[in-house]
Amino acid sequence: MPEGDALRRAAARLQPLVGERLEIETLNPRAAVKQIAERLDGKELLAVDAVGKNLLLTFEGGLVLRSHLRLTGRWRLEPRGKLRTGKPWLVLRGKRYEGVLWNGPVLELVTQRYKPAVGPDILDEPPDLDRMVANLRAQPARELGDALLDQRLVAGIGNMWKAEALWAARVSPWARIAEVVDDELRGVLEHAARLMHGRLAGVRAVHRVYRRRVCPRCGGRIATRRQGEDNRLTWWCPECQGNSPRTGPVPSAWRQA
Numbered sequence: 001m002p003e004g005d006a007l008r009r010a011a012a013r014l015q016p017l018v019g020e021r022l023e024i025e026t027l028n029p030r031a032a033v034k035q036i037a038e039r040l041d042g043k044e045l046l047a048v049d050a051v052g053k054n055l056l057l058t059f060e061g062g063l064v065l066r067s068h069l070r071l072t073g074r075w076r077l078e079p080r081g082k083l084r085t086g087k088p089w090l091v092l093r094g095k096r097y098e099g100v101l102w103n104g105p106v107l108e109l110v111t112q113r114y115k116p117a118v119g120p121d122i123l124d125e126p127p128d129l130d131r132m133v134a135n136l137r138a139q140p141a142r143e144l145g146d147a148l149l150d151q152r153l154v155a156g157i158g159n160m161w162k163a164e165a166l167w168a169a170r171v172s173p174w175a176r177i178a179e180v181v182d183d184e185l186r187g188v189l190e191h192a193a194r195l196m197h198g199r200l201a202g203v204r205a206v207h208r209v210y211r212r213r214v215c216p217r218c219g220g221r222i223a224t225r226r227q228g229e230d231n232r233l234t235w236w237c238p239e240c241q242g243n244s245p246r247t248g249p250v251p252s253a254w255r256q257a
Contacts, residue, residue, distance in 0.1 A: 005156070005161075027091065029087075052155030063110075135154065140177050160205075173241070
């Protein structure tokens with residue numbers, strides 16, 4: 001799934017279209033039924049912003065096109081008139097370029113009053129670490145690896161950067177939030193912000209634990225197991241990070257009211 005840094009890069013790619021009146025096409029039948037082209041064609045694109053994992057395209061007249069890529073969506077900026085095969089979900093055609101959305105599972109028109117239901121963005125400068133820690137603390141019985149993917153608590157972190165940030169901070173994804181001290185929580189968040197900002201700056205992503213077999217720090221074997229209600233696969237080093245998955249009941253003191 002594209003993570004917050006990927007959405008920031010997509011927003012940057014689409015900036016050449018800002019300020020232009022665009023021709024809008026929805027070639028994919030699943031997108032055509034939303035009547036986006038009929039409502040936006042010929043309108044000026046005023047801004048393109050990334051908020052967590054949401055891409056928000058603001059048009060004149062108070063309409064905002066919200067795009068969420070989930071696992072399959074991709075935004076591309078291509079020369080106007082480029083030949084392509086297949087039917088993209090959306091084409092935003094400017095004078096020289098076209099913004100093309102492929103496999104856009106979430107695409108909807110909202111108003112400028114719309115605010116995504118997300119927590120503070122990990123890519124804000126500086127990130128609001130105090131608020132993020134407070135949001136995580138509100139769910140003490142939850143496993144940290146699962147909580148970091150909850151966009152209502154912290155926006156922008158996905159499965160890859162979750163694994164890498166936890167590894168860098170030497171914190172287990174299976175630790176209950178009640179077990180993790182504030183300095184450890186802040187350390188995980190700081191590592192996530194650092195790694196993601198590095199990717200935005202053009203630093204090549206080097207995976208230390210995500211989809212690896214051997215830990216480059218201690219030589220231990222990387223473990224994988226699915227986690228959370230969404231059953232996302234988690235990578236971690238039991239030697240460096242400790243804490244195997246718990247199978248027993250959650251202690252009553254950690255349960256939320």
